[in-house]
Amino acid sequence: MEVKSEAVSQLEYNSIREQLIIPEYGRHLQKLIDQITVIKDKEERNKAAKYVISVMGSLNPHLRDVPDFQHKLWDQLFIMSDFRLEVDSPYPIPSRDVLNQRPDTLNYPQNFPKYRFYGNNITYMIDVAMKWEEGDMKSALILVIANHMKKCYLSWNKETVEDEVIFNHLLELSDGKINLFKSNEELSNSHNLMKVNKKMSNKSQFNSNNKNSNTKNIHKKKSINPKNQKRK
Structure with missing residues (x-):
């Protein structure tokens, strides 16, 4: 014990x-x-x-x-x-x-932007473009940003949009510093941009079509089976 x-x-x-x-x-x-x-x-x-x-x-x-x-x-x-x-x-x-040192606070992106369909990355790209020196590189970057804005607009709003609408939004988001109304540049065609946006949807549609075809084949095999046919 x-x-x-x-x-x-x-x-x-x-x-x-x-x-x-x-x-x-x-x-x-x-x-x-x-x-x-x-x-x-x-x-x-x-x-x-x-x-x-x-x-x-x-x-x-x-x-x-x-x-x-x-x-x-x-x-x-x-x-x-x-x-x-x-x-x-x-x-x-x-x-x-x-x-025990505390990390620095993170700068969270804007939660409620005015044009939510563009996303927060567009504002970052516009800020970078405004810091570049005037030249061909800056003009090319601004044109890429405008085309991307048009593609985002078409994805979430409707199938067509005038370039002037995108130019107005870009002018507003850049606080009047980027004005494409003064240039002779034209944005990409809406039809071509919609093709890019529909790539993923076409893939999903292709997969769904394959599933439907498989189910149809199964039903055909069942109907061909003599056991499923009615005796005359």
Whole structure:
């Protein structure tokens, strides 16, 4: 009974254990790292640290010899030791401040643009075009943007659109800096642009036609089957 009670007293429950820093590696590896941090001899600590790195790499053997992955393992080793481990690392040792540093806020795109059928990328392309120097390259880029706007307009609105409508929208989106009314350029034909827009729909239609033809063939085979024919 004394042996049993002593064994029970040695049991550890997750509720009383310390929280794992990186749970993916498990508690045994965490305990091993905690033991390394208290080794007094520096050479022994270095050997133990390399051994732990090999154990961590064995969990992902296909990435074990990749240089970037090795850097990641060493960083995780210092993080799991709560930055208390003092060993010679082949990579820069991370700090707690860098780990706790918050990332920069992302600039999300406009949620409610005026012309939603153009998308947000059009506004980025227009901003880039306005920064370019005057010349043939800028004129060609503006013409590409206008044709793309026309294609987007045709995809979501109707089958035909006048070039003047696209020119007005481009003038408005560029704050009056890009004016195609002054040029003699003409946009691509609406029929040609609609061909490009219908490529994917033609593919889906082709697949549906194949399915319909297969079902028709199945019905024909059933009708040809003598068992399905009525006896005269």
